[in-house]
Amino acid sequence: MEQRRRALPTVARAYVALVLAAALGCVLPALPQVRTAEAWSRVAVLALLFLGCDITARNAGEGEEGVAPAAHFPVLLAGVVLLPPAAAALVALPGTLLAPAAPPRAVRRCWNAAQLGLSAFVASCVFRALDGHRLLMGVRLPALLLPAGVAALAFCLVNGALMAGILAAAEPGGRRRHWYRSLLHSPLPAFGHGLVGLMMAVLWEGPYGAFAGVLALLPLGVSSWMAAQSQRERAAHQATVRALVQAVEIKDGYTRGHSERVGHAAVLMAGELGMGTERVASLRVAGTLHDVGKLGVPTRLLRKSGPLTDEEYRQVVLHPEYGHELVRGIGFLGEARAGILHHHERMDGRGYPHGLAGAEIPEFARVIAVADAFDSMTSTRSYRRGRPVAEALAELERCAGSQFDPAMVTALVRALERTRWQPTLLGHDGDEQAPEVPLGAREPLPRVPAPAAGAAFSGVRGAGRAGGGAGGRTPPAPWWRR
Amino acid sequence: MLGASRGVAVVRVVHAVVAVVCVGLAVREAGWWALPLFSLPLLLSQLSFRRYRAIRATRGQTVASLARSTEVAGYTLPGHARRVADLASGIGRELGLGAKELELLECAALMHDIGQLSLVDPVPGGATALLPLPEQRRIGRLGSEVIRQTGVPPEVAEIVAAIPEPYRREDGSRDPGLPRAAAIIRVANAFDDLGCDGGGREQHEEVVEQLRRNTAREYEPHAVEALARVCLREPADP
Numbered sequence: 001m002e003q004r005r006r007a008l009p010t011v012a013r014a015y016v017a018l019v020l021a022a023a024l025g026c027v028l029p030a031l032p033q034v035r036t037a038e039a040w041s042r043v044a045v046l047a048l049l050f051l052g053c054d055i056t057a058r059n060a061g062e063g064e065e066g067v068a069p070a071a072h073f074p075v076l077l078a079g080v081v082l083l084p085p086a087a088a089a090l091v092a093l094p095g096t097l098l099a100p101a102a103p104p105r106a107v108r109r110c111w112n113a114a115q116l117g118l119s120a121f122v123a124s125c126v127f128r129a130l131d132g133h134r135l136l137m138g139v140r141l142p143a144l145l146l147p148a149g150v151a152a153l154a155f156c157l158v159n160g161a162l163m164a165g166i167l168a169a170a171e172p173g174g175r176r177r178h179w180y181r182s183l184l185h186s187p188l189p190a191f192g193h194g195l196v197g198l199m200m201a202v203l204w205e206g207p208y209g210a211f212a213g214v215l216a217l218l219p220l221g222v223s224s225w226m227a228a229q230s231q232r233e234r235a236a237h238q239a240t241v242r243a244l245v246q247a248v249e250i251k252d253g254y255t256r257g258h259s260e261r262v263g264h265a266a267v268l269m270a271g272e273l274g275m276g277t278e279r280v281a282s283l284r285v286a287g288t289l290h291d292v293g294k295l296g297v298p299t300r301l302l303r304k305s306g307p308l309t310d311e312e313y314r315q316v317v318l319h320p321e322y323g324h325e326l327v328r329g330i331g332f333l334g335e336a337r338a339g340i341l342h343h344h345e346r347m348d349g350r351g352y353p354h355g356l357a358g359a360e361i362p363e364f365a366r367v368i369a370v371a372d373a374f375d376s377m378t379s380t381r382s383y384r385r386g387r388p389v390a391e392a393l394a395e396l397e398r399c400a401g402s403q404f405d406p407a408m409v410t411a412l413v414r415a416l417e418r419t420r421w422q423p424t425l426l427g428h429d430g431d432e433q434a435p436e437v438p439l440g441a442r443e444p445l446p447r448v449p450a451p452a453a454g455a456a457f458s459g460v461r462g463a464g465r466a467g468g469g470a471g472g473r474t475p476p477a478p479w480w481r482r
Numbered sequence: 483m484l485g486a487s488r489g490v491a492v493v494r495v496v497h498a499v500v501a502v503v504c505v506g507l508a509v510r511e512a513g514w515w516a517l518p519l520f521s522l523p524l525l526l527s528q529l530s531f532r533r534y535r536a537i538r539a540t541r542g543q544t545v546a547s548l549a550r551s552t553e554v555a556g557y558t559l560p561g562h563a564r565r566v567a568d569l570a571s572g573i574g575r576e577l578g579l580g581a582k583e584l585e586l587l588e589c590a591a592l593m594h595d596i597g598q599l600s601l602v603d604p605v606p607g608g609a610t611a612l613l614p615l616p617e618q619r620r621i622g623r624l625g626s627e628v629i630r631q632t633g634v635p636p637e638v639a640e641i642v643a644a645i646p647e648p649y650r651r652e653d654g655s656r657d658p659g660l661p662r663a664a665a666i667i668r669v670a671n672a673f674d675d676l677g678c679d680g681g682g683r684e685q686h687e688e689v690v691e692q693l694r695r696n697t698a699r700e701y702e703p704h705a706v707e708a709l710a711r712v713c714l715r716e717p718a719d720p
Contacts, residue, residue: 141516202508233537322554
C-alpha cells in the first residue's frame with residue numbers, strides 16, 4: 001500500500017497506458033454513431049446516477065472494507081443494456097474522474113475510467129451480438145434473460161481480468177479496495193444486483209421512462225445503506241465487548257491483553273479445525289470473554305499473592321459460572337456461552353465447574369482451555385518472564401490427554417507453524433502509549449514476590465483435591481503443571 | 483436509540499412501497515415473468531433489515547451485560563447502572579438533547595461506575611455520591627481511562643471523567659468545559675444513590691428536595707428540575 005502510494009512501477013504505468021489506449025480505440029471511433037438525443041440524455045442520467053451511487057457508497061463505507069458492493073453495478077449494467085457500446089462506456093466516466101483517489105491521482109482515475117469503460121463496452125457488444133436490444137424493445141422477458149446474463153458475465157470477466165492484470169503489475173501480493181471482488185465472492189448478491197440492473201432497463205423502456213428506472217434503484221440504495229448501518233453497529237458491538245474485557249482487566253491487572261490474545265489464538269486454532277465463519281466469530285468472542293466471570297470474584301482474591309484458603313478457593317472457582325451468568329443475556333453467543341462456562345474443565349474430568357470429561361466438554365471450551373494455557377505461559381507478567389513458544393508448546397503436548405484435548409493442541413501447533421506468535425503485539429491497540437491504568441491503579445497491597453492469582457488458585461486446586469486443610473499451603477506450582 | 487429504530491422502520495416501509503410499485507410497473511411492462519424475477523432482489527434487500535435488527539439487538543444485550551458488570555462484581559446495587567441510564571435519558575429528553583447526545587449520555591451513564599472496579603474493596607452500598615470529592619474524582623478518572631481504551635466514542639470518556647465535578651467551581655463560576663451530560667448523570671446518580679432503597683413517592687420527593695437544596699453549587703438546577711418532572715410524573719415504582 002505504502003509503496004504503491006509512493007510510486008507506481010513502470011510496468012504498471014505501461015499497462016495502464018495500454019488499457020487506456022484500448023478503451024479510447026474502442027470508444028472514440030464508435031462515438032459519432034451515437035446520434036440520437038435520447039441516447040445522450042440517457043448517458044447523462046446514468047452517469048449522474050453512477051456519480052451519486054459512488055458518493056453515497058463512499059460516505060457510507062468510510063474506512064471499512066467489505067461493505068456491500070454499492071449500487072454501481074446495476075447502473076453500469078442498465079447502461080450496457082440500454083445504450084450502444086460507445087455510450088455505455090461513458091457512463092462511468094464522470095464518476096471515476098471526479099472520485100477522490102490516492103496519488104498518483106491522474107493515473108488512478110484514468111485507470112478506473114478505462115477499466116470500467118472497456119468492460120461496459122465489451123458487455124454491450126455482447127448484448128447486441130445476442131440480439132438483446134431487439135428483445136428489449138418488445139420486452140420479451142424470458143428470452144431477454146440470456147443476452148443480459150451473458151453480458152453481465154462478460155462485464156465481470158473483462159473487469160476481473162483487467163484488475164488481475166493491474167494487481168500483478170503494480171503490487172504483487174498486495175491488496176486494494178475494489179468492489180468487483182465482492183461480486184466474485186458473493187454470487188447471490190451479484191445476481192440480485194444484475195437483476196436490478198435489468199429491471200431498471202425494462203422500466204426505463206416503459207411509459208414512465210427515466211423516472212421509473214431511477215425508482216428501481218432506490219430499494220438497492222436502501223439496502224446498501226442498511227448494510228453500512230449494520231457495519232457501524234457491528235463496530236459498536238466490538239467496542240462494547242472490549243469494554244467488558246477492560247472491566248475484567250481493571251480487576252485482574254496481571255492479565256493485561258490476555259483476553260484478546262486468547263481470542264486471537266482460539267481463532268488461529270479454529271482455522272486449523274476448519275470451522276465456519278460464523279462459528280469462528282462466535283469463538284473469538286468466547287475466547288475474548290472467557291474470564292469475564294472474574295468480575296464476580298472479589299478483587300482482593302484475584303490480587304492475592306499468597307495461597308488461597310479453601311473458602312477463597314471456592315469463590316475463585318465460581319468465575320466460569322459468573323461469566324456464563326453475565327453473558328447469558330447476549331442472544332447470539334449460544335455456543336460461546338458453553339465455552340465460557342466450561343473453559344476450566346479437564347479431559348480427565350478433574351476440572352471445574354461440572355467435572356466434565358473428554359468429549360462431554362464442549363468444543364469451544366476445549367479450544368479456549370488450550371489457548372488460555374498457551375498465552376498464560378508465553379506472556380510476560382510483572383512477576384515473571386514469558387516462556388518461549390516452543391517450550392510452552394512442549395508443555396501443552398505433555399499435558400495433552402489428561403488436561404487438554406490432543407486434537408486442540410495439535411491444531412495450535414500447526415497454526416503456529418504458519419503464523420508467528422507475537423504476544424506483545426497482540427495487546428490492546430496502543431498498549432505502549434496507554435497510561436498504565438490497570439497496573440498503576442492497583443491499591444498498594446503488601447505484595448511478596450510470588451505467583452499471581454491464576455497460578456495461586458490452580459495451585460490450590462490440586463492441594464484442595466488432595467484434601468489439605470485450610471490456611472497455609474505450599475507455594476503452588478504453575479497451574480498448567482497439574 | 484428509540485429514534486434511530488423508528489427511522490429504520492420508516493425507511494423499511496418506504497423500501498417496501500417502492501419495491502411493490504417497481505414490480506407492478508415491471509409486470510405491466512414485461513408480463514408476469516417479471517413478478518418472480520424482480521421480486522427476488524427486492525426480497526433479498528429486505529433481508530438486510532433483518533440482519534441489522536439482529537446485530538442491533540446483540541449490541542443492546544452486550545451493553546446490558548456491561549452495565550451489569552459492576553453489580554456482578556458487588557460494587558453497585560443490582561440494576562443501578564440501568565436505572566441511572568434510564569433516569570439520565572429521561573432527563574436528557576426533558577432538556578431537549580439531540581439523538582446523538584442522548585446516545586452518548588446513555589452510554590456514559592451505563593459505564594459511569596466502571597472506575598470502581600479498580601477499588602480493592604467495594605464502597606458500602608456502591609453509593610459514590612457520598613464519597614469525598616477526591617475519591618470520586620479518582621474513580622471517575624480511572625473509569626474514563628478504561629473507557630478510552632474500549633473504542634466507544636471518546637466523548638463518553640470525557641463525560642465519565644467529569645461526572646464528579648460540581649457544576650460550579652469554588653469561586654462560584656461555571657466551568658464552560660463541563661459536558662452537559664456529565665451534570666445530568668451526576669444528578670441521576672445522586673438520586674439513585676440517595677433514594678433507591680425506599681422507592682415510595684414521598685421518598686422521591688424528599689430526595690429531590692435534598693438535591694434542590696444543593697443546587698447552589700453541587701447539582702445543576704435545570705437537571706434537578708427535569709429530574710423532578712421525570713420521576714414525579716411517572717407513577718412511583720409499581
